[in-house]
Amino acid sequence: xxxxxNTLFVTSEDIYxxxxxxxxVANRERQEVARYPLHTLSGIVxxxxxxxxxxxxxxxxxxxxxxxxCTPRGRFLARVTxxxxxxxxxxxxxxRVADDPGPCCRIARSMIFGKVYNAQWSIQRTxxxxxxxxxGESLATAAGHLKGLLPQIAxxxxxxxxxxxxxxxxxxxxxxxxxxxLREKPLFAFSGRSRRPPLDPVNALLSFAYSLLTHDCAxxxxxxxxxxxxxxxxxxxxxxxxxxxxxxxxxxxxxxDRFVLTLLNNRVVGEQDFDHxxxxxxLLTDAGRRSFLKRWQERKREMLTHPYLREKVxxxxxxxxxxxxxxxxxxxxxxxxPPFLWK
Numbered sequence: 001x002x003x004x005x006n007t008l009f010v011t012s013e014d015i016y017x018x019x020x021x022x023x024x025v026a027n028r029e030r031q032e033v034a035r036y037p038l039h040t041l042s043g044i045v046x047x048x049x050x051x052x053x054x055x056x057x058x059x060x061x062x063x064x065x066x067x068x069x070c071t072p073r074g075r076f077l078a079r080v081t082x083x084x085x086x087x088x089x090x091x092x093x094x095x096r097v098a099d100d101p102g103p104c105c106r107i108a109r110s111m112i113f114g115k116v117y118n119a120q121w122s123i124q125r126t127x128x129x130x131x132x133x134x135x136g137e138s139l140a141t142a143a144g145h146l147k148g149l150l151p152q153i154a155x156x157x158x159x160x161x162x163x164x165x166x167x168x169x170x171x172x173x174x175x176x177x178x179x180x181x182l183r184e185k186p187l188f189a190f191s192g193r194s195r196r197p198p199l200d201p202v203n204a205l206l207s208f209a210y211s212l213l214t215h216d217c218a219x220x221x222x223x224x225x226x227x228x229x230x231x232x233x234x235x236x237x238x239x240x241x242x243x244x245x246x247x248x249x250x251x252x253x254x255x256x257d258r259f260v261l262t263l264l265n266n267r268v269v270g271e272q273d274f275d276h277x278x279x280x281x282x283l284l285t286d287a288g289r290r291s292f293l294k295r296w297q298e299r300k301r302e303m304l305t306h307p308y309l310r311e312k313v314x315x316x317x318x319x320x321x322x323x324x325x326x327x328x329x330x331x332x333x334x335x336x337x338p339p340f341l342w343k
Contacts, residue, residue: 007300008036009293010046011286013072017044017052019059041065043219045212047072047289066219072286076211079218079241090225093330094243098230105159107329107337108233112166113153114250114339119173120146121342122253126180126261134179142176159233166233166249173253182265197281201274204282205263208289209256210248212296213319217251218244220319224327247322254342255315259299268295308338 008024010017016027024044026034038059043066046052052067057080060067067080097103123143127136149169156162170193178190181202190202198204218228218241231242233249248256263269273288284292300316313321322340329337 006041007043007045007297008041009297010044010048011290011293013048014050015046015048016050017046017048017056019053019056024056038063038065043067043215045070045215064223066215066222068215070211076214079215087225090327090330091227093332094226094230097330098232098236101159102157104232105157105162107326108159108246109153109156109162110337110339111233111246111249112162112169113150114341115166115252116146116149116153116169117339118250118253118342119169119257122258123173123176123180130182133182139176139179142172145172163233177257180261183267187271188264197277197279198283199280200282201269201271202260202264204274204284205260205269205292206256208284208292209260209296210252212293213248213251213256214241214244216316217241217247217319217323220323221247221326223320224323226323226327226330247319247326250322250339251318254340255318259296262299263292263295307341307343 010026012028014028015033018025018027020035022038023035024038024041025032026036044052044060045068047070049072051069057067059065061080069077069079071077097107120143123139123146126134127139127143146169149165153162153165156165174190174193178185181188181190188202189200191200193206194200194203195207198207221228221243226243228241228244230236231244231246234240234242234245236242268291269288273285273291275283275285277283300314302315303312304315304318305311306313306318306321308325309321318340325334326337328334
């Protein structure tokens with residue numbers, strides 16, 4: 001099993017990354033401020049416009065260290081990759097499936113099945129743990145609606161219809177998402193998803209979590225030899241890691257949404273962690289991002305029993321395990337892709 005290494009998050013906007021031997025060096029105004037051994041890292045995510053040296057980018061590509069660049073506000077810009085890893089026959093199998101509506105839909109519907117299953121379980125978990133603080137009846141109705149969609153998703157043979165079912169499930173899920181937030185609502189009110197830009201603190205947290213999860217999924221897919229840009233549910237689009245977005249679907253409710261709810265309900269974030277811009281956008285402050293990233297790393301180290309493998313793995317390796325299972329499915333070792341069903 002792959003070992004979970006650290007991810008280096010560079011949150012200061014004026015940090016330039018360079019290579020010194022077997023170390024990544026963080027520099028500010030040509031002065032070294034920190035260094036980290038490359039062998040301890042699985043990924044680097046930089047929120048600095050200053051960038052990184054070509055030597056460091058080459059070293060990361062050679063060592064399969066995922067190096068991604070984002071704006072200081074968290075919008076993904078680019079990712080450094082080296083030679084394509086894995087068996088070329090695996091990627092050819094991936095491309096054939098992506099071009100064949102039947103097999104393509106079978107994999108996509110497994111991922112959406114996992115997403116809807118995990119969404120309804122997230123609702124049920126809040127209803128179970130905080131029954132006296134929430135409207136149990138409306139949550140039960142929403143969870144029941146989502147559960148009722150599962151047989152339809154499992155038998156759907158059309159990608160367009162599958163996308164329709166996914167959209168219907170998202171409407172139900174986000175329709176009750178505010179009830180899963182147990183803190184004061186004037187600040188953490190939620191009336192629905194807003195993306196570019198996020199228009200409230202909850203959406204700012206969700207968007208940042210999704211950005212990080214997309215990076216982790218893309219790195220996991222590339223590490224097992226798959227092309228993260230050729231998806232099944234999300235169709236090809238230049239510059240979009242469509243397969244990473246596919247893989248992320250089933251992990252959104254349990255890895256990203258529940259993490260955000262934990263930050264909110266445990267009072268880890270507050271009003272001071274958000275900037276409200278003139279155009280209505282709400283973004284995390286520098287301190288808010290640092291607090292978020294610290295706890296994101298802690299969360300990734302927590303252990304769980306994988307529902308399909310029945311083995312203990314850290315949360316941070318769940319995208320990697322699912323990428324492995326997807327590769328085995330494409331090779332023909334598994335009849336169907338087993339989605340991650342959170343319990």
